[in-house]
Each structure stands twice: as structure tokens, then as C-alpha cells.
Amino acid sequence: MATLLKLIPHLFAWFGIVLIMLRGFSGRRSSVMLAGMIGFVIGVTGTFILFRSYPGSVTFGVVKSVLGMSFILLWGCSVVAIYRSTDRAKVMSWGKRLIKTPSTAIIASCLAGVGAGAVCTCRLSAATTDGVAMASVLLLLAAGAVAYIALAFEKRMPEAFKVSPAGMLAIVTALLLFSASSILRLDLFSPLSMKVMKGVHDFVHQFMESILIPDHLFVRSYIWKTIGLLFSKEVGFWGGMVIWFTPAILIVLAIQFERLPAVAHIRQGAQRRRVLVDAIRARRYRALIPVFALLLLAAATYQSCFPSVEYWDPKPLPVTAGSSGEIIIPKKGEINLEDGKLHKYIFRQGVKEARFFVLMTPAGELTVDLDACAICKPDGYGQAEGSVICYYCKTLIPLETVGKPGGCNPVPIPFTENGDSVVVDGLTLINSWSATVQATARVKEGGK
Amino acid sequence: MAELIIETTNLTRNYGDICALKPLDLQVPEGEWLTVMGHSGSGKSTLMNLVGGLDRPSAGSLQVGGKDLLAFTEDGLARFRREFVGIIFQQHHLVPYLTAVENVMLAQYFHSVPDEAEARSSLERVGLGHRLKNRPGELSGGEQQRVCIARAIINSPKLLLGDEPTGNLDQKSTLMVMELLKELRAEEKFTVIMVTHNQEVAAWGDRTIYLNDGMLVREESRLKVAEV
Numbered sequence: 001m002a003t004l005l006k007l008i009p010h011l012f013a014w015f016g017i018v019l020i021m022l023r024g025f026s027g028r029r030s031s032v033m034l035a036g037m038i039g040f041v042i043g044v045t046g047t048f049i050l051f052r053s054y055p056g057s058v059t060f061g062v063v064k065s066v067l068g069m070s071f072i073l074l075w076g077c078s079v080v081a082i083y084r085s086t087d088r089a090k091v092m093s094w095g096k097r098l099i100k101t102p103s104t105a106i107i108a109s110c111l112a113g114v115g116a117g118a119v120c121t122c123r124l125s126a127a128t129t130d131g132v133a134m135a136s137v138l139l140l141l142a143a144g145a146v147a148y149i150a151l152a153f154e155k156r157m158p159e160a161f162k163v164s165p166a167g168m169l170a171i172v173t174a175l176l177l178f179s180a181s182s183i184l185r186l187d188l189f190s191p192l193s194m195k196v197m198k199g200v201h202d203f204v205h206q207f208m209e210s211i212l213i214p215d216h217l218f219v220r221s222y223i224w225k226t227i228g229l230l231f232s233k234e235v236g237f238w239g240g241m242v243i244w245f246t247p248a249i250l251i252v253l254a255i256q257f258e259r260l261p262a263v264a265h266i267r268q269g270a271q272r273r274r275v276l277v278d279a280i281r282a283r284r285y286r287a288l289i290p291v292f293a294l295l296l297l298a299a300a301t302y303q304s305c306f307p308s309v310e311y312w313d314p315k316p317l318p319v320t321a322g323s324s325g326e327i328i329i330p331k332k333g334e335i336n337l338e339d340g341k342l343h344k345y346i347f348r349q350g351v352k353e354a355r356f357f358v359l360m361t362p363a364g365e366l367t368v369d370l371d372a373c374a375i376c377k378p379d380g381y382g383q384a385e386g387s388v389i390c391y392y393c394k395t396l397i398p399l400e401t402v403g404k405p406g407g408c409n410p411v412p413i414p415f416t417e418n419g420d421s422v423v424v425d426g427l428t429l430i431n432s433w434s435a436t437v438q439a440t441a442r443v444k445e446g447g448k
Numbered sequence: 449m450a451e452l453i454i455e456t457t458n459l460t461r462n463y464g465d466i467c468a469l470k471p472l473d474l475q476v477p478e479g480e481w482l483t484v485m486g487h488s489g490s491g492k493s494t495l496m497n498l499v500g501g502l503d504r505p506s507a508g509s510l511q512v513g514g515k516d517l518l519a520f521t522e523d524g525l526a527r528f529r530r531e532f533v534g535i536i537f538q539q540h541h542l543v544p545y546l547t548a549v550e551n552v553m554l555a556q557y558f559h560s561v562p563d564e565a566e567a568r569s570s571l572e573r574v575g576l577g578h579r580l581k582n583r584p585g586e587l588s589g590g591e592q593q594r595v596c597i598a599r600a601i602i603n604s605p606k607l608l609l610g611d612e613p614t615g616n617l618d619q620k621s622t623l624m625v626m627e628l629l630k631e632l633r634a635e636e637k638f639t640v641i642m643v644t645h646n647q648e649v650a651a652w653g654d655r656t657i658y659l660n661d662g663m664l665v666r667e668e669s670r671l672k673v674a675e676v
Contacts, residue, residue, distance in 0.1 A: 269566040270559060270604035274531075277560035 039113020197236030311382030367403030590621030
């Protein structure tokens with residue numbers, strides 16, 4: 001029941017999608033409804049089968065890719081829309097004709113349904129592992145009812161409320177992204193901001209390697225002080241924001257730049273003004289949709305930055321090494337290391353300290369890792385929905401890959417299993433922490 | 449036979465116990481100039497208010513331009529007034545701190561969008577091309593009434609209502625205003641309904657109806673008046 005309650009925001013998104021599709025493809029109510037529902041069923045069953053056949057990370061990856069592609073499509077359409085508004089694109093009238101065909105309405109509704117259904121099934125799967133099949137059936141029934149309500153609602157909406165094709169794509173994509181942003185492993189904004197941050201870093205390194213950045217004693221400190229700004233976390237965030245919001249803003253601008261109808265031939269002044277004001281009003285109504293899409297994207301960003309998910313993040317327990325320098329942690333006792341949860345520890349040796357955690361992966365293997373990665377500041381990890389998340393860069397690491405080195409994965413530490421306990425060498429731990437994590441932290445903070 | 453622009457059946461308006469307009473059946477063909485005469489309190493202004501969508505009847509039916517005014521919501525009535533009706537009042541009701549052209553543009557604003565060039569040309573049509581930037585206080589009574597006419601016709605109404613438009617004017621200004629209305633009506637083809645006490649003004653119309661104590665008591669066509 002609690003799981004079904006979690007579906008409410010997603011069903012609201014589905015309601016919005018159906019409503020907008022019905023209005024966007026006006027005059028094709030039955031085909032849009034049917035195609036949308038078929039798409040939703042395909043999305044739910046397809047994702048369900050994927051979850052059954054492959055590890056969860058693969059399914060989440062597939063759904064996330066679909067969402068990513070819809071965002072890329074939105075980008076493309078927004079660029080086309082702004083180009084069309086310049087009135088230089090007379091040859092692109094085929095696009096207008098294509099949008100008006102019944103097959104476009106059916107395909108678009110079906111795809112939107114697939115996306116919405118897939119996201120809903122991901123929510124079910126992320127929230128619970130039991131009774132997903134039953135919940136999926138209930139979800140389909142609820143989606144059908146929601147679509148029917150949307151149909152009834154759309155019939156009562158004022159005729160003047162029209163949706164442009166680009167606006168329709170913007171709002172449908174925004175609804176899907178908003179819906180997905182509440183599921184950690186489907187969230188697109190965090191990986192996007194990470195990509196931006198990484199892109200900026202790579203760009204700077206490329207310049208360095210090409211010796212395009214002057215490296216003279218007199219200017220070095222000034223240049224690195226400036227370049228250091230590019231290595232801050234905000235660069236990724238604001239860069240991501242620009243990429244995230246630009247398409248919807250372009251669509252709003254494209255609608256605002258639309259030419260008003262020619263009225264010079266209308267002799268009667270009042271009629272001329274009426275035609276103009278009707279066109280201006282219709283343009284305003286059309287612009288409301290992408291503006292609303294902007295609000296949804298902002299909400300998605302907020303959910304991404306401040307997820308409502310409660311992370312499993314236990315307070316690190318202090319551990320000590322024995323006379324042989326080994327840290328011995330019992331597998332069972334007060335804490336059960338094999339419960340699939342993250343168990344954090346802190347080891348102090350003189351003034352030095354190292355944080356690490358022990359986790360049993362879904363494959364049933366124990367892994368010991370530093371509570372930090374080799375890239376980011378050592379803000380540590382939390383666990384939620386089949387993954388651990390790096391608190392610094394918000395990258396999600398599937399539980400299946402924890403224990404493997406590279407990227408933002410926690411740095412693995414060699415250990416041995418001795419019957420009922422896990423044994424970690426204290427010196428190795430401290431050295432590993434000092435060598436990688438503290439060095440990384442200095443780099444990030446110093447900007448060099 | 450021209451189509452009817454106004455058609456009332458048993459049109460009634462009560463204010464509490466007072467019956468301002470007793471059941472009235474009236475037909476006005478499109479393009480006609482109808483004059484309404486009667487003593488004070490005879491129901492002339494009540495009729496004008498009902499026909500212009502400024503008030504709602506207590507009973508009966510009222511069709512204006514083929515539309516049932518009783519079926520309109522407040523918003524619908526407002527739209528009807530701004531798109532279908534032009535009104536000229538005896539007291540002008542011009543905004544005192546706006547110039548003549550701005551007063552005309554105000555009507556455009558409530559209709560759709562202001563267009564200064566069109567407002568200027570409208571004032572030029574009524575012979576006030578040289579008074580565009582004057583405020584109402586700087587204009588004579590006749591000139592103010594001509595601004596009212598420009599304001600009333602700027603949105604090309606199908607129905608022009610005049611509630612004693614010449615009541616405050618001298619004979620010369622009255623003549624000027626009436627000639628102007630006749631000329632504009634010939635050009636724009638709108639229907640005129642005008643309330644007046646003045647028999648000479650009434651003679652400009654095609655037909656005159658007389659109200660007394662809220663009842664239609666007499667009706668004369670122009671030809672008949674001429675015979676009289």
C-alpha cells in the first residue's frame with residue numbers, strides 16, 4: 001500500500017502527459033488515448049521483464065537512456081523551433097506536416113506512455129522487491145483510470161488553450177524527468193552536472209597538455225588561482241542548469257518570436273485589432289506550457305539536489321588494531337556485516353585516521369572500501385535503493401560494482417576473511433587513505 | 449426586409465415594487481435609426497440599459513444581434529458590450545485627465561489593443577483633428593460629444609446607443625452632432641437607438657416609439673411624422 005502511495009506523483013505526471021497529448025493532438029482523442037495506454041502497458045511489462053531477466057542496474061540504465069534520449073530530442077526540437085522563429089526556415093514546412101499526421105500522434109503518445117510506464121515500474125522495483133507483479137497490475141488499472149479522468153478534464157478545458165508541438169514535447173519530457181528525479185537511479189540532473197564538471201576538467205587538462213596555458217613563474221599563481229574556479233563543484237551545477245533549462249527557454253522564446261498574422265488587408269480597424277489581440281493571446285497561452293515545463297524542471301533539479309530518499313548512513317564506529325596491526329571486525333554480533341547494508345568504521349592511529357566501510361554486495365561477497373573515492377573530496381557515501389551515492393558528486397554506484405576500483409567507486413581495501421571475522425591491515429588502511437583521499441582533498445580545495 | 453437586430457418579447461424590468469418597464473414587444477431591423485421618446489421615468493433609459501447589456505431584464509426575452517442576452521454570463525455580457533455596442537451619454541463620461549486621443553484609445557484598449565493612428569483618424573473623422581491633445585476640460589460641449597462619438601464608433605459597433613446625446617448642447621452643436629451621426633451611420637451601417645426629448649432630434653430617425661410609465665404607447669414612422 002505504501003508503495004502504491006509512492007506512485008501518486010508519477011500518476012500525476014501521467015495525468016499531465018495524457019492531458020497535454022490530448023490537447024496537443026486535438027481531434028485525435030481516441031487514437032491518442034489508446035496509443036498512450038498501449039505504450040504505458042508496454043513500458044510497465046517491458047521494464048518488469050527487464051528487471052526479471054537482468055540485474056537492476058541494466059534496467060535502470062536502459063530507462064535512464066530512454067529519458068536521456070527524450071531530453072536530447074527536446075534539445076533538437078528547441079533548436080529547430082528557435083531557428084524556425086527567425087523566419088528563415090521556409091523549407092521546414094515538412095516538419096509541420098509531419099506533426100499533423102495521425103501516425104505521429106499515435107507514435108508520440110505510445111512513446112510517452114512507454115516512458116511513463118517504465119518510470120512507474122522502476123519506482124515499484126526500487127521501493128520493494130516483493131509483490132511487484134501484483135503492484136504492476138494495480139498500477140495499470142490506476143493508470144487507465146487516470147487517463148480516463150484526463151480525457152474528461154481535457155474536454156472541459158477552454159478552446160483557447162492550445163499547445164504547440166515543441167511546447168508539448170517540452171512538457172512531456174519535463175514531466176518524465178520530474179517523475180524520474182524522485183528515483184535516485186533514474187535522476188538525470190546529477191549525472192549531467194557531473195559530466196559538465198568532468199568536461200571542464202578534461203578541457204583544462206587538454207589545454208595544459210597542449211601547453212596552451214602559460215606556465216611561467218610570474219603568472220603561474222595568478223593563472224592557477226583563476227583556473228581553480230573551474231574545479232569547484234558549482235561549475236558542474238551551474239553548467240548542468242544551463243543545459244537543463246535551455247531547451248524550454250528556447251521554446252518559450254520561439255513562441256514569443258512567432259510572427260503575428262498579417263492584418264494590413266483588413267479594412268476595419270476594430271477587426272484588425274481583434275485579430276491581433278487574439279493572436280497575441282493565443283501566443284501567451286502557448287507559451288504557458290513551456291513555462292510550466294521550466295517549473296517542472298526546476299522541481300526536478302530540487303529533487304535531484306535534495307532527494308527525499310533517506311540514505312542509510314550509519315555513524316562510523318571506532319575500531320582499533322591489535323598488536324599485529326590488524327583490525328578484526330566480527331561478521332556477526334552486535335552488527336551483522338552480511339545484512340547487505342553499509343557498515344562504517346573509523347580507524348585512528350596517532351594523528352592519522354581513516355574511514356572505511358564493510359558491505360555485502362548482492363552477489364553475496366563482502367567488500368571493504370574507503371569511505372571516499374579517488375576523485376572527489378572525501379564526503380563519504382550513503383546507501384539507498386540498490387546503490388551507494390557519493391555525497392560530493394551525487395554519483396550513484398550500483399551495489400554490484402562496489403568493491404571494484406575506478407571512477408567514483410569507493411577505493412577498495414585488501415582484506416581477508418578469517419572464519420567469523422573480517423581482517424583489515426591498519427597500516428594499509430591508513431596509507432591508502434593518506435595516499436589517495438587526502439591528496440585528492442588537497443587538490444580540490446587548493447584548486448590545483 | 450432587413451434582419452432584426454433587436455427583438456424583445458414581454459421584456460420587463462422591475463426595481464423592487466416599481467415596474468420600470470412593463471412587458472414590451474419590440475423589433476428593430478438592422479440599420480434602422482430608432483428614436484425613443486417619453487417623459488422622465490417613462491422607462492427610456494431602462495430600455496437602453498437592457499438593450500446595451502448594462503442591465504438584465506426581470507422577465508421576458510431579449511435578442512440582440514441574434515444572441516440571447518439572458519443566456520450571457522457577466523463576462524459574456526462584457527464581451528458583448530465591448531464588441532457589439534457603442535454608447536454615447538448625455539454627460540459624456542470622458543476621463544478628465546486623458547487627452548481626446550487617449551480617451552478614444554482607452555476604448556480600444558478594453559476592446560483589444562490601442563492603436564493611436566486609428567484613434568487619431570477617428571477623431572479627424574469627427575472634425576477634431578486639431579484637438580487631439582486637448583483634455584475634455586479644454587473642449588466645448590459639442591466637441592466633447594464628438595469625442596464621445598469617436599470613442600463609441602472606434603470599435604465598429606453594430607449597435608449605437610445614444611442616451612440624450614444632445615441634451616446638453618445648443619442648437620448649432622446639436623445639428624452638427626446629428627449630421628455627423630447621420631454621415632457615420634451611412635458609412636458604417638450601424639443601427640442607432642437614441643433617447644431624446646427633442647422632437648427635432650427625433651425627426652432624424654427612421655422610427656419613433658413613445659414610452660409612458662414603462663409602456664409602449666405610440667409608434668410613428670418617419671413618413672407618418674412627416675405627414676403629421
